[in-house]
Amino acid sequence: MISRRMLVAGLAAAIGAGALAITLGHNTSGTTAQNGAAGSSVAKELSDSSIQTGEAWAPYVTQVVLDRKRPKEGDGRGDEFFFNLSSGPYSGVIVSADGLILICDTILGDFVGVEHGGKNRFIRHIYVTLGDGRTFEAQVAGRNRGSDLAMLKIFANGLPFVDMAATRAPKRGETLSLVTRSMNGLRHGLKSGICSAEQREVGKAFQLDARVGACDLGGLVIGQDGKPVGIVSNLESRLVGQASGVAYASRLDAINTAYTSLLAGEFTTPPPAPFLGVQSAKAFANKPGLKVSSVVPGSGAAIAGIVENDLLLEAEEQPLNDTDDLIKAIHSKKVGETIKLKVRRGEDADPFEVIATLRSRD
Amino acid sequence: MRGASSQSVCASVLLVTFISLFCCPAVLAESRLEKLQAEYRALYSKVSPSIVAVAREPYEELESRGGQAVLMSQAAAISGFVVEGGYVITYAESFSMGVGPGSDPRAVLDGLKELYAITADGKSHKCSVVGHDIRNLLLVLKLPADVKLPALKLGDSRLAKIGSTVAAFGNSFDCFIVDHQPSFAVGSLADFYRFELDDLHDEADEFGDPYRGNVFEVESTVNPGDYGGPLVNLDGEVIGMLTAHYHPGRQLGTAVPSSQFCMSFDALVSKKLLSKPNIGFWIKNMKKGKQRDPSITRIDSGSAAEAAGLKAGDVVMMVDGYAVDNRTELHDILSMDYETFESEQTGGDVEPPVTVKRIKSYGLPPGAVMTFTVRRGEQLLSIALTVGVRKESAPEEKTEPTDPKEGGE
Numbered sequence: 001m002i003s004r005r006m007l008v009a010g011l012a013a014a015i016g017a018g019a020l021a022i023t024l025g026h027n028t029s030g031t032t033a034q035n036g037a038a039g040s041s042v043a044k045e046l047s048d049s050s051i052q053t054g055e056a057w058a059p060y061v062t063q064v065v066l067d068r069k070r071p072k073e074g075d076g077r078g079d080e081f082f083f084n085l086s087s088g089p090y091s092g093v094i095v096s097a098d099g100l101i102l103i104c105d106t107i108l109g110d111f112v113g114v115e116h117g118g119k120n121r122f123i124r125h126i127y128v129t130l131g132d133g134r135t136f137e138a139q140v141a142g143r144n145r146g147s148d149l150a151m152l153k154i155f156a157n158g159l160p161f162v163d164m165a166a167t168r169a170p171k172r173g174e175t176l177s178l179v180t181r182s183m184n185g186l187r188h189g190l191k192s193g194i195c196s197a198e199q200r201e202v203g204k205a206f207q208l209d210a211r212v213g214a215c216d217l218g219g220l221v222i223g224q225d226g227k228p229v230g231i232v233s234n235l236e237s238r239l240v241g242q243a244s245g246v247a248y249a250s251r252l253d254a255i256n257t258a259y260t261s262l263l264a265g266e267f268t269t270p271p272p273a274p275f276l277g278v279q280s281a282k283a284f285a286n287k288p289g290l291k292v293s294s295v296v297p298g299s300g301a302a303i304a305g306i307v308e309n310d311l312l313l314e315a316e317e318q319p320l321n322d323t324d325d326l327i328k329a330i331h332s333k334k335v336g337e338t339i340k341l342k343v344r345r346g347e348d349a350d351p352f353e354v355i356a357t358l359r360s361r362d
Numbered sequence: 363m364r365g366a367s368s369q370s371v372c373a374s375v376l377l378v379t380f381i382s383l384f385c386c387p388a389v390l391a392e393s394r395l396e397k398l399q400a401e402y403r404a405l406y407s408k409v410s411p412s413i414v415a416v417a418r419e420p421y422e423e424l425e426s427r428g429g430q431a432v433l434m435s436q437a438a439a440i441s442g443f444v445v446e447g448g449y450v451i452t453y454a455e456s457f458s459m460g461v462g463p464g465s466d467p468r469a470v471l472d473g474l475k476e477l478y479a480i481t482a483d484g485k486s487h488k489c490s491v492v493g494h495d496i497r498n499l500l501l502v503l504k505l506p507a508d509v510k511l512p513a514l515k516l517g518d519s520r521l522a523k524i525g526s527t528v529a530a531f532g533n534s535f536d537c538f539i540v541d542h543q544p545s546f547a548v549g550s551l552a553d554f555y556r557f558e559l560d561d562l563h564d565e566a567d568e569f570g571d572p573y574r575g576n577v578f579e580v581e582s583t584v585n586p587g588d589y590g591g592p593l594v595n596l597d598g599e600v601i602g603m604l605t606a607h608y609h610p611g612r613q614l615g616t617a618v619p620s621s622q623f624c625m626s627f628d629a630l631v632s633k634k635l636l637s638k639p640n641i642g643f644w645i646k647n648m649k650k651g652k653q654r655d656p657s658i659t660r661i662d663s664g665s666a667a668e669a670a671g672l673k674a675g676d677v678v679m680m681v682d683g684y685a686v687d688n689r690t691e692l693h694d695i696l697s698m699d700y701e702t703f704e705s706e707q708t709g710g711d712v713e714p715p716v717t718v719k720r721i722k723s724y725g726l727p728p729g730a731v732m733t734f735t736v737r738r739g740e741q742l743l744s745i746a747l748t749v750g751v752r753k754e755s756a757p758e759e760k761t762e763p764t765d766p767k768e769g770g771e
Contacts, residue, residue: 184553186733
């Protein structure tokens with residue numbers, strides 16, 4: 001350990017010397033500007049606080065590099081979506097002292113074989129670089145597709161780690177910082193934004209407005225109080241790469257079961273989510289009822305005969321006060337099961353019962 | 363009456379107490395926000411007189427066409443900024459591109475003799491071209507002797523910290539030409555890196571970027587027309603020049619760090635030759651099973667590699683996160699000097715396909731910071747290396763012939 005530290009210190013000194021070797025020939029009084037005390041300037045105070053957040057959390061964030069061969073025409077890999085997005089590098093968060101690294105599952109893709117030791121024809125090696133320059137070859141130690149998180153394992157001890165199981169829920173409007181280590185293993189990156197929505201993807205994620213790109217996947221999101229609130233994931237795959245100002249981060253407080261199974265080294269592909277196939281909106285201010293605005297052709301709702309402008313009053317004999325009630329009712333079931341709905345068609349008509357089969361989205 | 367009056371006095375005292383108890387924090391908060399805005403305005407006032415728009419034609423020509431795009435896709439002019447000595451720093455690629463495939467940007471820039479620097483009042487100043495360094499995307503102009511514009515101080519970008527507040531100034535979508543004022547955007551410094559090298563071998567890939575230096579990534583906006591504008595810190599010192607180069611997986615604006623282009627700027631204004639890059643290691647392929655890993659056999663004393671802490675025996679695994687398989691690949695990735703490659707263009711029904719010369723690399727600028735990941739014994743280490751300056755007597759590239767046998771030196 002000591003020799004390793006000395007080595008790192010030596011490296012730092014050498015890097016410093018390298019930087020000094022270049023003389024600029026300019027007055028560089030900028031030292032105080034960037035490093036000095038906040039003084040009475042509000043702008044500098046905010047700037048310094050942002051610098052400090054980044055520096056405080058940078059040691060917990062790693063770079064994740066997938067060493068893979070680019071697809072060639074005709075080898076069937078051209079469709080792999082992430083090659084179209086970006087090939088990284090990405091970030092990861094250290095979640096245990098003995099080298100468990102939490103990442104976004106999307107970056108591993110659908111490659112069969114990743115589960116068996118982390119190597120295959122397409123991903124030859126996975127490298128994890130820590131802020132101090134130590135680099136490790138990692139193995140895939142768990143995947144949870146449903147929460148879009150995966151776990152890597154490196155052989156290291158005594159690492160600083162984040163207790164992701166103890167993260168709290170973010171609040172809407174809260175200012176957030178996103179700490180990454182993707183493009184440069186030896187330096188961290190920092191983006192900022194606010195929490196735009198506390199619950200997306202049935203509560204598994206929250207939305208933030210930082211301009212997140214594919215390389216930010218696996219970045220650590222820090223709340224206003226300087227504590228972690230989540231990790232950037234790709235639960236809505238349309239968003240990343242669009243510069244849409246919309247990004248999702250997984251809420252570890254809401255997906256504790258998935259996180260626990262990842263810590264235990266499990267590889268899980270979730271059952272497909274049940275899908276009814278209606279779009280609806282609250283119809284009245286103070287009484288139950290959802291007005292159907294569209295029905296997906298071929299969906300369970302369409303087959304059961306639900307049409308546009310129908311009023312959904314109850315699901316499983318519970319009143320539907322808003323769309324969340326319907327989503328909850330659907331998600332309490334599995335694909336293939338049925339859901340009982342009370343429907344009214346026309347102003348003065350009597351309500352009638354509809355039994356729809358829940359299918360998978362595809 | 364008296365009672366009513368004392369009641370109202372009481373009420374107003376209560377009201378005042380209420381206001382001071384509950385509203386003061388709000389008033390304070392507002393003044394803090396106002397202070398912040400005043401600080402930003404002060405920064406704008408300090409920096410904006412040094413901003414110019416840069417174009418091939420004078421203001422009247424551009425204005426008569428209503429700012430119709432001629433240079434980059436969506437702006438008729440780009441940006442520049444005045445530094446000490448009456449020099450203007452601006453962005454070279456806007457003037458080296460779009461002159462047909464196969465042309466050497468350096469030759470195009472050599473042919474450029476004068477450009478116009480346009481100030482916010484609509485005056486055009488015919489500037490002579492001092493020189494260029496395409497490796498840094500840098501073009502330097504000289505204002506006429508009688509034109510005195512306030513200069514910006516060139517800061518040291520190596521001291522700029524990630525997360526610090528920065529401001530970008532420029533001619534976003536010709537706002538300078540059309541509305542006589544530079545655009546001003548505030549954001550934070552988000553990252554510092556080199557572009558991904560993954561696309562290097564995919565000749566058809568349009569994202570392959572010939573720029574081999576570092577970029578600052580900034581959260582403030584960078585739009586067409588802003589290229590060449592300064593990125594300044596809160597003291598108004600230049601820490602970067604805004605560029606059109608960005609990474610498809612990142613989404614933010616970028617700037618060339620000042621510490622990287624300052625060396626070339628100094629050389630250009632003092633009419634010296636541009637320094638060539640130096641790394642200073644010797645490489646040969648080490649055979650290991652089917653693999654041939656590029657291994658460092660020797661480090662030159664006084665070189666960038668030595669200063670970085672690279673050692674003989676280190677096996678190079680990655681450069682800036684891009685996996686290296688053998689010596690040839692390492693050579694490709696480093697691409698120290700200006701390099702082109704031939705690429706077949708098979709667009710539409712063109713028969714036979716046309717071969718075009720494309721630029722693989724503008725060359726590695728001295729001062730750029732690279733990350734080498736090496737295997738040293740059982741350990742993997744990532745090491746930052748600042749590209750040094752090649753001594754003129756030293757030979758260029760140092761690689762030894764491949765040794766088919768396994769083993770060291």
